[in-house]
Amino acid sequence: MSEKRQQHKLLERQLMRLYQHHGLIGAVILVTVCSVVTSVAITMAVCWPLYAGSEGYVQGLAIPLLLAIVVPSICAPAATLVLVCLMQRLEEAVEAATRLATTDVLTGVANRRGFFQSIERLDIDFPDATTCLVGILDCDRFKQLNDSLGHAAGDAALIELARRLQSAVERHGCVGRLGGDEFGFVVTGSDTLVRNRECEIEEQCQRFTMDVPESKHSVMLHSSIGAVMQNQEETIEQALARADRQLYATKSSNREQSVRVAGRVV
Numbered sequence: 001m002s003e004k005r006q007q008h009k010l011l012e013r014q015l016m017r018l019y020q021h022h023g024l025i026g027a028v029i030l031v032t033v034c035s036v037v038t039s040v041a042i043t044m045a046v047c048w049p050l051y052a053g054s055e056g057y058v059q060g061l062a063i064p065l066l067l068a069i070v071v072p073s074i075c076a077p078a079a080t081l082v083l084v085c086l087m088q089r090l091e092e093a094v095e096a097a098t099r100l101a102t103t104d105v106l107t108g109v110a111n112r113r114g115f116f117q118s119i120e121r122l123d124i125d126f127p128d129a130t131t132c133l134v135g136i137l138d139c140d141r142f143k144q145l146n147d148s149l150g151h152a153a154g155d156a157a158l159i160e161l162a163r164r165l166q167s168a169v170e171r172h173g174c175v176g177r178l179g180g181d182e183f184g185f186v187v188t189g190s191d192t193l194v195r196n197r198e199c200e201i202e203e204q205c206q207r208f209t210m211d212v213p214e215s216k217h218s219v220m221l222h223s224s225i226g227a228v229m230q231n232q233e234e235t236i237e238q239a240l241a242r243a244d245r246q247l248y249a250t251k252s253s254n255r256e257q258s259v260r261v262a263g264r265v266v
């Protein structure tokens with residue numbers, strides 16, 4: 001994100017906070033005034049006929065009227081504040097639930113749902129982008145890694161792959177785990193930026209060695225990537241389908257490659 005964009009976001013957030021703060025004060029005043037007026041009106045409607053015409057009706061009305069002003073003046077702001085706090089809690093809970101529903105638990109990147117939601121927001125999040133790279137990345141012979149070194153090693157490999165992909169894409173698009181050992185990514189921005197990120201993704205993710213946790217093994221992982229530049233006349237989903245076809249073409253040619261564990265083919 002450019003510095004200017006970051007400044008805009010910061011300003012936007014500060015304005016929102018200011019608005020929320022003033023909105024809260026406004027709401028408290030409005031609710032209090034409305035409560036007092038309603039309460040006085042009801043008291044007058046009920047008490048006036050009781051005391052009207054009788055001697056000392058002014059003194060008779062004084063206490064109910066005082067209560068009609070004091071009670072809502074204390075209760076209305078308190079009730080409004082409690083209600084606002086509850087609404088904020090609810091908002092936070094909804095946010096947390098949304099985050100859970102759109103995040104992949106293992107790798108921490110977006111899950112399939114989160115990835116497609118981010119794709120829908122790309123035009124809003126990156127209004128100045130001119131180029132869009134859409135891709136799918138799939139680990140080669142991942143089942144073999146699971147079978148030979150165990151599921152925990154497979155999990156560690158997926159976490160590392162997701163971390164590398166996310167760090168290569170940075171904030172210039174979105175990354176998501178589509179399922180199993182398959183990840184989707186979109187990079188958007190200027191032509192040069194997208195080309196640079198594409199090289200970075202290949203460099204970081206196509207082939208890398210990692211230590212297997214709680215084992216003396218290090219493992220070399222290979223991934224196949226299908227990536228295409230989105231055409232003007234196609235949607236991102238259509239570009240993804242094209243990337244998927246390219247991935248399987250690449251995969252076939254990568255079949256020769258093997259996962260190597262400490263120099264030994266597994």
Ligand SMILES: Nc1nc2c(ncn2[C@@H]2O[C@H](COP(=O)(O)OP(=O)(O)OP(=O)(O)O)[C@@H](O)[C@H]2O)c(=O)[nH]1
Pocket residue numbers: 106138139140141142143144146150151152153154155158179180181
């Ligand atoms: N460790 C681990 N394995 C997973 C997870 N999700 C899916 N898998 C495994 O990933 C493997 C994917 O297998 P395949 O789709 O055949 O992929 P592959 O072995 O890489 O085969 P190619 O893509 O053809 O090279 C399966 O064995 C799944 O059990 C997970 O969260 N953790």
